[in-house]
Structure formats: structure tokens, C-alpha cells
Amino acid sequence: MGFDVDAVIGPGWVDGSIYTDEEIFRAELDRIFKKTWLYVAHESEVPEVGDYQRRELAGEPVIVVRDRDGELRVLLNRCRHRGNLVCQEQAGNSQFFRCQYHGWTFTNRGDLVGVPYPQSYDESFSKDAMGLTPMPRMETYRGFIFVSFDPDVPPLAEHLGAEAIALIDLFVSQSPIGEIYVRAGVQRVEYQGNWKFIGMDGYHTNFVHRSVEFLQHAGKVATEGAPDDGKPAAEIGPLEFGKSPDKLGNKAWSLGRGHVHINNAPQRMARAETTLAALTSTPEGAEYVASMQASYGERARTLICAPDPHLGLFPNLQIIGVQIRVIEPQAANRTVVVQYPALLGGVPQEINVQRLRKHEWFFSPAGFGSPDDYEVFERNQAGLAAVAEPKVVLSRGMGAETELADGVVEGAYTDEVPQRGQLERWAELMRATGVTAGSTS
């Protein structure tokens, strides 16, 4: 296609068209979503032989299945005959996927085993070559299943990097046995805005989430980051309207390869005593704290009090609070977000119930936080229709970053370090050649 990447992105700015242009959107699917690792599901969603989950990757229907040998497979949900869906249900358990159009039947390993009236095909037809198409690459890390349409992507560990791996470990280590279970239901939300608005932004908190700050000052919920007032901490940002949250010591990170992270541990650890006291005031909480200490020793305090990885893995995964959040871009101006709360293995049920309620409070489509984010994204999309001054400014904190090890860049909490990190990766992938001719031009 004809657009010039360097005409739409520069130091500290991007052109609004990267959020609104349908041609750019289609190029993103080809050059980003088809060219890097995508998160698809968690192994705990398909625990038994035959379990499957349907998913969408870059608009394509796929099946995640634990096959008859117990192996994980990610297969395109497309009959090799005329392209019909072979799996209709969102989730289930099956040994076979049978196309209901002409009866072609595939095992859950993807092998084509049944073609009605086969004598009418000539000798060049081979069932062996006509199995369901597997994703060219699949790797897992701690149960998180990643796949790629591109057989030549570097290994997953290289793509994730040490910091992101440590943050996935942090998320899983909220469980004293190091197990999470992604089978507590799902929430699907749609907003009329570009997928790249979902980033990692410390600057918006006091403004977009003003209603939460209002509830805090009305005495209805505790203020995180405020002097320890003995109230248990809610799962919310450092909200004190009119005061810069940078003073709380939280940091915004770019991890490289488009991955980003908000480190809100300083704010959370400032209230560690209250968090622990609230937990240990109930028998279930005390049991949880004791089992965490038995498993992790000194480190348990951090794992209990500051467990939120607040990690964005470019381009389609976020791990925030208790949830795994998947971004499914639909069009330049339409995005679906799928939220999966994760439960902890080896903890009293009450601990997991609290996780569900905490998630609903802020992140539910009818909750007190995320809907205001989505509302602001829709307003952003509408505002970008004005193109007289097309630049979007992302220069906050530029030049004041600190380089940490391994290409990790740290800025103040409200700095636009994550935005720049994501968009630098966006530009790198969008510049790359090798797009199938004619696919987007």
C-alpha cells in the first residue's frame, strides 16, 4: 500500500490517521497481527482431552484444542473443502470436528478422516494433505498459549523478554502453588474506537477516573497511595485529584518490542500493613497469607500486596489486576476487548470470590472504571475526525527517561513512555517489507 510510515510518526508525535484510516488498519492486520506472536488462550481453559475453545485472531476463526493425545493444538476453524466453519460452539469437548456442509470429518488433531463418497475424487486427492490448518507456530509460557501466523518469528522467550516473563511470573505467583485457572467466565466489550487506544497510561487516571476519586472523597472507598488510613486498599490507581500521582513513586516502563508496564508497587507497598491486616482478619485470608509465606518466604509480602503486573504485551494481550485482557481489532474505529478473570489455585474459595468482586467493581462493562476508559476512547475517535491539526502529541517525559538493563526504559508514572514504546514497535513492524503483494494495496 502507498502510505509512508515516516509521514505518520515522528519523535513524540503520531498522525491521527493511524487511528482512523481503514487502509492503515488492514496493513496492521497483515504487518503486525500476522507477523508477530499473538496470545490466544490459557491452557487451563482446555484442561481435559477433547476440550476446545473458539477464538478469533486478526479476524480469523481458530480452535484451541487439547487433542486425543493430550497435546495442545491451535487450528484454523475452516474446512479444507469449501471453507465452512467446522466448529460452531464457543467451547466444548469433542473428538471430532465435522463440517455440516458436506460431512468432511476431522479428528481433534486436525487430521481429515472422513470424506463422503470419496470415489469421485481423482488419485491426486490425498486426505493426508487436507487436515485442518495448524497455526505455523505455537509456544506456551506458564500456561499462556501464544501462536503466530508467521513461521519465522523468533522464539517466544525472545519476543517476551526477561521483564515481561518476570511479570507473568508475578501474576501466577499470587497462587501459593503457582497455578492460575482461567475458567471464571468472560466479559466481552466493544467500543467504537481504535485498538491502539488501549495502552498503558498513567496520565489519564486522575481525569478519566474522576468518579472513583469522587467516591473516595465521599468516604465510600479507600484512597490508595494516600497516607495509610487503615482502610483496605481498593484495586484502583493513585487517585487524588489535583495532585500529581508521580509523587507516589510509581513508574511507567517500555520493555521493548512494544511491551509496556506500569509499576504501581510503590503505591501498593506503602499500604502493605493495612492490606495484610485486612487479609489476616479473616480465617480464609490468614490461611492464604500463611500458605504464601510457606511457598515464597520473604517475597510473599510483595506477592500479596503488589500483585498487579499491569503488563501490556504487544499487540493483543494485557494482564491487569486479576484479569487477562485480549484485544480483538475489528476495524479502524471498532475494537472488541475480551476480559478473562483468572482464579488462583491452592487458595480458600473466599480469596477467589474477592478477586471476582474486585474485578467487577472496576473492570466490568457495567463497572466503575473501565467503561469510562471506553467512553473516552470513543470521544477520542470522534475528535480525530478533525484533521486541520492532525498531530497527536505523545512527548510527555521525552528526554527524561532512564535506560535500565536490556533495553527497558523507565519514566515517571504520567510520562508517555509506554505510548512511545508501543508506537515505535508499531512503526518498526509497519515499515517491514514482505507483505503479500496485493493484500493491502
Added chain:
Amino acid sequence: MTALLDVQTVLSVHEFLYREARLADAARYSEWLALWQEGDITYWVAPREDVDPTAEVSLVYDDRALLEQRVARWESGFAWSQVPRSLTSRLVGNIEVIADDDDAVTVTAAVHVWVARRGTSTLLAQRVTYVLGKQADGYVLQEKKVVLVDPDSPVGNITFVL
């Protein structure tokens, strides 16, 4: 239903549900809150009819304190997802009183909420179960359980009264 309901019960149940719908559509949040009884309540928007809220995430699972937070947030003027507010018009139909006990009636209904926001309108179809406590001066909401008829499709802005 074991016995024939008297007309007065049916009419007063209908009137209560219509009032609840009217106050919700008008965003008269404090008056809507006042329909609920003092003390323990459950305002639950569930993903399915047969779901265990301790094992699976819900859209809303409010006790009294959370419901009060919800109303305070709406009334704050800072809940941007309701600035401007979603315009709703709901039809409450197929009302059936399925239990009539000494203290409460249990009622089910089909509710179609038409929602308009920024020039786009959608229809949100719900199955709703109400438990209405009997008080000297009429009914009060003890429980409201809303199940979306289509739980799998993505939802847009559903931050109004469900």
C-alpha cells in the same frame, strides 16, 4: 403458581415494575434507589440463569453498599460513560408472579431496553427476576436478577440502570 392470584396482587406488582422502569428511564437515581429495601439486597446482572456468582464473574453483583456507590457515582457528574447519559426506554412484559409468600412475591418478566447514545440505538433484551418484599405501604425491591438474553456478543456501554 399453586393458587389463583388475586387481581389486586397482579395489578400492584405490575404497577411496581412499571414505576421501577420509569424511574430508571428518567435517570431518577435516588428515587430508584428508594425502591430498594433498607438492609440486605442483591442487584445482580448475571451472565446466565444458572450461574454461581462465587465461581464466575458477573456484570454487576451489588450488595447495599455497592448499590449506594453506584448511585453516588451516577449522581457525581463524573461518570463519563454517562455524560451525556444513555437514553433508554424499556418495555416490561410477560410478567408472571411465580411465587407469592407471606413476606415477598417472586416475579419474572421479559424486559426490552432500547438504548440510544450518540446517534446509535441498540436493543438489550433481558430476562429479569424480581423478589419484592411486602411492606405496609407496598412493595420494596429485595433482589433483582437480570440475565442478558444474548450473553456472548460484546456489549457496548451498559452503564445505565440494568
